[in-house]
Amino acid sequence: MVLAAAMISSVFTGCGNSDAAGSAASSAATTTTDAAGAATSATATSAAATTTSDAATETPATTASSTVSSSTDETASVSAAPITGTVTAAGSSALLPLAQAAAESFMEENPDCVVTVNGGGSGEGLKQVADGAIDIGNSDVFAEEKLDAATAAGLVDHEVCTITMAPVVNTTLGVSNLTTEQLVGIFTGEVTNWSEVGGPDTDILLVTRPSSSGTRALFKNWALGGAEEASNEALETDDSGTLLQTVEQNEGAIGYVALSYLINDSTVSPVSIDGVAPTLENTYNGSYKVWGYEHMYTNGNGTDAAGAFINYMMGDKFADSIESMGYGVSSKMSDEAVASHN
Amino acid sequence: MNKNKKAHPYRNEYLGRGVVTACGLFIIMVTLAIGAFLIYQGTGTFTKYHHSLAEFLFSSDWSPVDAATGGGGGVGAAVYITGSLLTCGLALLIATPFAIGASVFMTEIAPKAGSKIFQPAVEIFVGIPSVVYGWIGLTVLVPFIRDTFHAKMGGYSVLAAGIVLAVMIFPTITTVSSDAIRSLPEDYRKAAYGLGSTRWQVIYKVTLPAARSGIFTGIILGLTRAFGEALAVAMVIGKTRAFPKNILSPTNNLTAAIAADIGNSASGGEQNMALWTMALLLYVVSMIFILIIHRLSGREVAR
Numbered sequence: 001m002v003l004a005a006a007m008i009s010s011v012f013t014g015c016g017n018s019d020a021a022g023s024a025a026s027s028a029a030t031t032t033t034d035a036a037g038a039a040t041s042a043t044a045t046s047a048a049a050t051t052t053s054d055a056a057t058e059t060p061a062t063t064a065s066s067t068v069s070s071s072t073d074e075t076a077s078v079s080a081a082p083i084t085g086t087v088t089a090a091g092s093s094a095l096l097p098l099a100q101a102a103a104e105s106f107m108e109e110n111p112d113c114v115v116t117v118n119g120g121g122s123g124e125g126l127k128q129v130a131d132g133a134i135d136i137g138n139s140d141v142f143a144e145e146k147l148d149a150a151t152a153a154g155l156v157d158h159e160v161c162t163i164t165m166a167p168v169v170n171t172t173l174g175v176s177n178l179t180t181e182q183l184v185g186i187f188t189g190e191v192t193n194w195s196e197v198g199g200p201d202t203d204i205l206l207v208t209r210p211s212s213s214g215t216r217a218l219f220k221n222w223a224l225g226g227a228e229e230a231s232n233e234a235l236e237t238d239d240s241g242t243l244l245q246t247v248e249q250n251e252g253a254i255g256y257v258a259l260s261y262l263i264n265d266s267t268v269s270p271v272s273i274d275g276v277a278p279t280l281e282n283t284y285n286g287s288y289k290v291w292g293y294e295h296m297y298t299n300g301n302g303t304d305a306a307g308a309f310i311n312y313m314m315g316d317k318f319a320d321s322i323e324s325m326g327y328g329v330s331s332k333m334s335d336e337a338v339a340s341h342n
Numbered sequence: 343m344n345k346n347k348k349a350h351p352y353r354n355e356y357l358g359r360g361v362v363t364a365c366g367l368f369i370i371m372v373t374l375a376i377g378a379f380l381i382y383q384g385t386g387t388f389t390k391y392h393h394s395l396a397e398f399l400f401s402s403d404w405s406p407v408d409a410a411t412g413g414g415g416g417v418g419a420a421v422y423i424t425g426s427l428l429t430c431g432l433a434l435l436i437a438t439p440f441a442i443g444a445s446v447f448m449t450e451i452a453p454k455a456g457s458k459i460f461q462p463a464v465e466i467f468v469g470i471p472s473v474v475y476g477w478i479g480l481t482v483l484v485p486f487i488r489d490t491f492h493a494k495m496g497g498y499s500v501l502a503a504g505i506v507l508a509v510m511i512f513p514t515i516t517t518v519s520s521d522a523i524r525s526l527p528e529d530y531r532k533a534a535y536g537l538g539s540t541r542w543q544v545i546y547k548v549t550l551p552a553a554r555s556g557i558f559t560g561i562i563l564g565l566t567r568a569f570g571e572a573l574a575v576a577m578v579i580g581k582t583r584a585f586p587k588n589i590l591s592p593t594n595n596l597t598a599a600i601a602a603d604i605g606n607s608a609s610g611g612e613q614n615m616a617l618w619t620m621a622l623l624l625y626v627v628s629m630i631f632i633l634i635i636h637r638l639s640g641r642e643v644a645r
Contacts, residue, residue, distance in 0.1 A: 121605025123614070146608040148410040205496055212408050212606035212613065235498055235592060236581035238602050242480075249485060250496040 085305030090118040091125015091138030093239065094163055094214055094258050095294045098327050099138060102313045105321065109312075113305050122146065122214050129297050130155060135306040137297040140214020156301060158310045159293040162328035164259040165219050166278035166290070167271040168244070170251050175199045177272040183223055186254060189230030194252060206234035207246045207255035214292075215240065219256045222290040222341075223273060244268055260326030283328050286337035291328065377625060384622025386615035393417050398619060404583060406613035408603075417616040421583055423623070425500075425595035428586065429575060430568040432504030433511055438561055440508075441515035442550075445557075448516075449523045450545050461520070467513035476574030479506040484578055493590040498580025501589045506574050511564030518563055522556020523549055555638040562638075566631045570624060572597030596620050 089099060096119045103115040120128075122139040123146050129137030130151045137143075140163070143152040167183065169175050178186070178197060185191035186204055195201045208229050209216040220226060237243040240257040247253040248267040259278060262270055270278050273290065282288035296310050312318060319329045350356070387393050391413035401418025444464070448456025479502055488497030526549060534548045550557070580592025581602065600617050607614040 119605075123606045123608050127609040146408075146410060146611075148610075151410070203494065210602035210606065212603040214606065232582060232584035234582060235495060236583070236594070236602065238576060242577070245480075246496065246498075250488075253496065 084112040085303060086113065087115040087136065087303070087305045087309050088118075088134040089116065089125075089136035089138055089296070089306075089309075090120045090128055090134050091136075092122045092140045092214060092294065093119040094140055094260075095138045095160075095296075097260065098161065098294075098322065098325055099296075099313070101321060101325060102318060103309070105318070106309055106312050110308075113308075115305075115309055121212075123212065126155075126297060129299050132299055135298065135303050136310065139295045139297060140292065141217060142295065143297055155297040155299060158296040158298070158314065159330050160296050160310060160313045161294050161322050161330055162283065162291050162333060163218075163294050164278055164280065164283045164288065164291040164326075164328060165215060165223065165256050166259055166262060167219075167223065167254060167256045167273065168247055168262070168268040169254045169271055170247055171267070171269045172251055173199060173202070173269070175271060176269065177275055179274050180223070180225065183273060184225060184227050187224055187229045188227050189233045202252040205250050205253040206230065207243050207250075207253050208234045208236050209240075209243065209256075210236055210238065215256065215258060218292040219290060222292075223256070258326070263324075263326035280323060280326075280328050284332050284334055284337060286334050286340055289340060291337075292341075293330065294327070380618065380622045380625050383615070383618035385619070386610075387417055387612075387619040391417070391612050391615060393616075398616075399423065402585065404616075406616045407611060408607050408613040409611050410608045411611070413612040415612055417612070417619070419596070419599075419616070419620055419623075421585055422594055422596045422599045422620065424585055425579065425593040426569060426597070428500050428593070429503040429507055429579065429595055430565055432500060432589070433507035433568045434561065434565060436504060436508035437512045437515060437564060441512050441560070441564070442519055442557060444512075444516045445520035445523060446545055446550070449520050450541070450549060456520070461517075464513045464516050467509075468517070472510060472571055472574040475506050475510055476577035479574060479578040487590065491590050495580055495582065495592045498578060498582075498592040499590045500579070500586050500593060502578040503575045503595070504589075506578055507568045507571060510571060510574060511568050514567055515557075515560040515564040518560030519553070519557045522553040522560070525556070526552050558638050559635050562631050562635050566628050569627060569631075570597060572601045576601055596624055 087103075089103075096117065099117045103117050106115060107113075117138075122141055125134070125137035126139050126143050126146045127137075128134045130143075130147055137155070139146070143155050143157065146152075147155075167178065173194065175194065175198070182191065182197045186197065187206060187208075189206070191197060192204055193201065194204055206229070208231070211231070216229070220229065235246060237246055237255075240261050243255045243257060244261060244265065244267060247255045254271075259280065262268070272278065273288070276282050276288045278288055278290065283291045296313070298306055298310070301307065302310075313322075314330065319331075322329050387398060388395065398417055398419055400420050401416060402420040403416030403418040404421065406415040406417050407413055444460070448460040448464075452460075483502050483505060484497040484499075486497070487493050487499055487502055491497075493499055530548050530552055531544055534544045539547065575595055576598035579595060579598060581594045581598055582592040583594055584591075586593040600620055603613060604617050607617065
């Protein structure tokens with residue numbers, strides 16, 4: 001049901017964009033989008049200024065290889081020039097709320113462009129962006145996992161934020177910490193009563209997500225060490241909202257959701273893993289392992305407007321909003337955290 | 343026509359015929375195109391990944407690979423097929439007596455109130471979106487089953503799905519059945535009364551048997567709707583990939599399984615293909631239902 005709502009819901013926003021930045025050379029995709037964001041946000045930090053100059057230095061290369069050289073020069077001189085265009089994005093439902101919020105505030109700053117963000121699932125988002133049906137494909141997983149190698153090679157990955165997954169239990173249960181072994185035992189169906197892991201004498205009720213879900217894939221990889229969940233003994237829910245409701249209604253229930261679902265929700269209790277609480281801080285410093293990148297894929301470099309939008313999402317200005325919604329800012333990930341996921 | 347004497351006298355005839363023919367052909371083409379597309383996508387499980395039809399229908403090993411290439415997993419959909427059959431069967435068991443009773447009441451017992459109050463009420467039933475039924479089922483029925491029967495898996499069960507489906511197909515069966523009863527020639531009833539039958543005898547011995555094929559049509563239409571319903575069932579069935587141990591156990595069905603994974607699964611991959619095959623199965627089953635309805639109404643005409 002939420003899926004349907006997500007697919008229908010579309011956010012229209014405007015986006016101002018600088019032509020030149022978006023159409024720069026492919027290797028400089030990230031750099032140029034940074035430049036566009038800095039220009040748009042009017043408060044150019046020194047770092048942003050540096051990237052702008054990077055883009056400028058690359059202009060000759062662009063001039064040599066592409067037909068948009070004149071517009072590149074033009075925009076370089078008038079970097080704040082608003083540019084109209086439309087951006088269509090679809091895919092991951094985990095990223096949907098953040099992408100919609102980003103689209104909304106992007107519109108306020110750049111009223112000349114329209115950004116539409118839809119759900120539909122990671123697989124669908126990747127397929128559509130590879131087919132050229134949309135500008136941005138949102139995904140919980142790397143494109144290589146869902147598309148064949150040749151198709152995936154044509155897509156450019158933007159790791160716009162991180163998402164942290166937390167096990168959740170019913171608030172009356174009184175379990176606040178589980179070891180990895182206990183967690184694996186519970187989700188593989190070997191442990192069936194809470195008393196076996198230090199809880200009350202209550203049957204465990206597993207609440208999971210569909211096997212193709214990105215949330216489930218992350219949880220399986222990083223919390224369960226790759227162990228397969230016992231689908232034959234678990235309730236499966238189409239979306240995290242339903243999962244939360246199910247956990248809330250059943251005393252012995254355990255499930256897992258993204259941190260973004262817990263930020264303003266006290267109907268369930270998050271559970272620490274091996275004594276480490278599922279928080280953004282612990283994700284940043286690398287002590288909490290169950291997290292992953294949220295990806296926005298463009299076909300090649302994508303359109304100028306799409307580049308500007310992605311750049312806005314990854315920019316400093318939007319970082320606070322990312323954190324307030326329970327997602328992690330990619331640039332804040334510590335080296336230890338990044339290294340542990342490679 | 344008089345104002346434009348040069349127009350061909352049959353111009354409107356041809357125009358009208360052309361338009362309606364185009365509409366008819368278009369609908370037929372859409373139906374055939376959907377069928378062809380489902381066959382194209384759904385046979386990939388057998389041609390591209392070399393699974394057997396028997397494995398798909400009778401195995402419960404569901405572990406397809408969710409990647410763009412590479413197979414080797416299992417595509418046994420028996421759990422889903424069983425879940426669909428059980429929930430629909432239960433829904434029919436619950437809904438049919440109510441529906442036939444209601445249709446007799448609104449046609450034979452209280453025809454005036456039937457056409458003024460009952461019929462519109464039932465029609466409103468048809469118009470309620472399935473998500474509403476599912477939502478009510480999830481928030482009222484599921485906790486009720488959990489607390490009343492102490493169901494182990496939180497009340498998500500075949501029973502909950504059967505009841506929700508029964509409520510959804512009840513109006514379909516009722517409407518079609520009452521239409522069938524109403525369309526019976528008045529002579530039947532008069533003749534029966536003339537022989538000294540009581541009202542119940544007329545209903546039981548004459549009306550219902552005479553309207554039998556219409557009632558069956560209603561039941562099968564209801565079954566078709568129940569079989570194809572995804573949203574409401576998905577919310578209350580629990581979607582556990584296991585055969586139900588009893589009526590209070592959760593299980594899964596074809597439509598809910600398709601809806602859960604079709605968006606996220608890798609396009610063209612083994613899992614995606616297996617889901618298309620399940621969609622093809624639903625299409626084939628509903629075709630069979632429609633064929634049965636045609637056989638029934640055909641017999642009616644022949645008689």
